[in-house]
Amino acid sequence: MDTEGPREAGADGPEPTAPQAPCSQGTYPRDPAFPAFPAPHPQAGGNLKLTNQKVRCTRGRLRHPIHFKVSSAASRCRGVARGGPPRLSPERTRQRPLRTRRRRAGPRPRARGPPRPQAPAAWASRAPPRPALRDATRPPACWCHVVIMKVLVMLLLSAVASGCRGNFSYSQPPKLLLVSFDGFRADYLQDYEFPHLQSFIKDGVLVEHVKNVFITKTFPNHYSIVTGLYEESHGIVANSMYDRVTKKHFSDADDKDPFWWNEAVPIWVTNELQENRSSAAAMWPGTDILIHNTTPSYFMNYNPSVSFEERLNNITTWLSYSNPPVTFATLYWEEPDASGHKYGPEDRDNMRRVLNEIDGFIGSLVQKLKLVGLWENINVIITSDHGMSQCSEKRLINLDHCLDPSSYSLIDLSPVAAILPKINKTEVYDRLKNCSPHMNVYLKEDIPNRFYYQHNDRIQPIIAVADEGWRIVLNKSSSKLGDHGYDNSLPSMHPFLAAHGPAFHRGYKHGTIDMVDIYPMMCHILGLPPRPHNGTFGRTKCLLADQWCINLPEAIGIVVGALLVLTTLTCLIVVMQNRLSAPHSFSRLQLQEDDDDPLIG
Template sequence: MHALSLQPARPKVLLVSFDGFRWDYIYRVPTPSFHYAMKNGVHVRQVTNVFITKTYPNHYTLVTGLYAESHGIVANEMYDPVLNESFSLNKMNTHNSKFWEEACPIWVTNQREGHKSGAAMWPGTDVKIHGVLPTHYMPYNESVPFEDRVAKLIEWFTSEEPINFGLLYWEQPDEMGHLLGPENPLMGATIKDIDRKLGYLISELKKAKLWDVINVIVTSDHGMSQSSSERLIELDQYVSRELYEVIEHTPTVAILPKEGKLEEVYEALANAHPNMTVYKKEQIPDRFHYKHNRKIQPILAVADKGWEIVHNKTDGFLFGNHGYDNTVPEMHPIFLAVGPAFRKNATKQFMNATDLYPLLCHLLGINPLPNNGSLNAVKDILVEGVPGARGADSYSTIKCIKQRMPSSAN
């Protein structure tokens, strides 16, 4: 027996996101790797993500435990009226740390408690947040193959000064879901490819002797819904585009009216189309947790599932989209967890995406910052008696920053 094996192993966690992987894709085509993980771990059938159901808001929720209004990444496209600056996923203009610093992501806390983190393309991990970057990270580059991302993570987990927490991101099946639409039979090939990638990750972790000691969580940011050229809502039919600017695009549209034009724009759109609900900021339903932030624009238009909001038909549209109400089942992501901390061949019916953050903190033995999740809500997926360094829902008094709960508007 190696002397090293007598030492208690530090808990290791790998968080994996397959962007746009809808909860039910695993039933579409044979997905042996996903089902192997389910048999050896826990499968949560319904994960309710946060509104708006877009990439950046939900990836930041997963690592902060906060609703979008509280962590401040309220959309993929944002305008901050105080900074007079914009943030854009489409233009890859996302590195302004001021947009990220209303919250403190878990890798910052992990490192401030003396551990090391490694990130392979996870949104926000190549941004210096509160002056901190992950110990190891890959600057975002979509062309880097999945296999290279996995190799880097395994290198970091097995180095002389190993990381205890890794984050892995892959752009599919989101991109093909947009191009084809989730109901297109051609999506089967993409889903099978993701399954092969998960299988590759598992086999590489086994080769590196990590599989039996690491807790792996496989999830996503959102699902996908089918769109159609028959379901387009054209803003130009109802209001002059001279009167407003669109900040975040379909199917949840953030509208910034020109000065003095708020009432005119709102009145023109409020009852314009039966499949579009339009809110003034203060009218946005409380259940969305989406009004107490200055980057949320004065008017929000939300399309019904399967509908798109465009200026007019020349804008074009995507055959699949997301961003709808977070209670819509098609928006819900996958969630699997496998490793020594998790029960085997277990199923849980429901959790909130916000619950992942306190779970991660528990697994890593670090203090959670105030958040909108609950470890108590998900502790039933853990093996009983797994040591947790912290009480179930206690919060750290060590301040990373003012990570705030959504109680006051700003």
């Protein structure tokens, strides 16, 4: 017996005497045991109506209908028929407790009205068990894929961060030896055999081409290596120079005046100024000169007659036994430049002999470092200042045929002539411009920007640049069969770079770097603060063992690409799981917003 007593007939409207538009017959399989319009399930106690993707279960004893979503048209019928009155989700039940009527013991008295039709016995027997509702508090099935994706993203970001770390730690101060073989053209490595050098490269790194600075001559490029500056910035603009203000001259035989060198700070000066460090040099250009009142702690005055073995012995001794320790050292050798000028790079017999000798020097260098116990701990860079181009007695440009010698002063000669006019500058320029089709003539202000060769007072008002293989001479013939100084974009002017040591990768080859990029790389290896320079450290990162060589745009592209791949895989997995999973009668019971006071008997 209900607590509110038996209901009066018509209290909630007359009881329906026939099913009111039950579920469509097409949405439930027909069976002979079923009536054409099946009666409601005994537990449902009412009729079913399809309303806008919902099943509406109206019961005579409810004051309000209950609406709940279903997954398919077939489930609309089966869900109520085999499951009885739907249950509310735990969350909705906690939010609004349902008011129910307590039942008395024994059979419930029926409300007055016509008797309800009974469902066939086959209805209950054919109804499958009602599946349990999924707990709304459980995470979705794909939560593990989201976690995996986040972990992978964190690993990628940590890899980028680790790749951008600073200098690696040494148990002792890092040591670096810089070696230059003057005039070592890059393609000599492909044209001749170098067993010792190739063994050095196999366990280290190789840069196949180093783009040097214009003009491609010895003094300017050696100073660019150790300062990271273009010639217009460090002030050594040629092998022969003239300063119009001080009236001073510079040449390879008269280079001791610090005036010419003080416009830049070479790396050995920076290293000398650090605590508990010193530098050493064996005839590298400029190391025997007091630059900014500083020289290397150990150096040799330039003397071309001193053998390579003597220079090497001095360097290894200073690296091994000096106090404070020598952490940066330089070693210079004049070959194969001298032989390249004499024979030309295309004289294979003579050049093979000279280059075999140089390969032997490299073998001696490695053995000496192993003998004194430095090989495993020292970083060694072998490079050069420029290449060499083949010349001929038939490819000469004679300035005396174009200009009156009294109208100009020739400061530097061949293949880049630096000209100081004594008369009207425009007149000298016009005469030179029409002198030869194999020579480009520039006023100082019109020198191409790619040369970085304008902004220095030591650059003369007019320069003339010969084409590759051509030489600028005065009224006499030239005995040189090889020369350098040409346009620095020419492959024949490019040197190479090879490096070995704990700071470098093993067995790595790189295409091209700029000569000014060597300086910031050396500062990084030594842990020195670099002075202002024109180089780019990022171009040499791939050579270093402690650096990740992918730059920032590439790293961002990799991370974005990985996210896209992971997202695509996750979506595919979720779609496949949904296709393979069995259909549910309904996923969650929901009340309509207008059902503000439902009652369930």
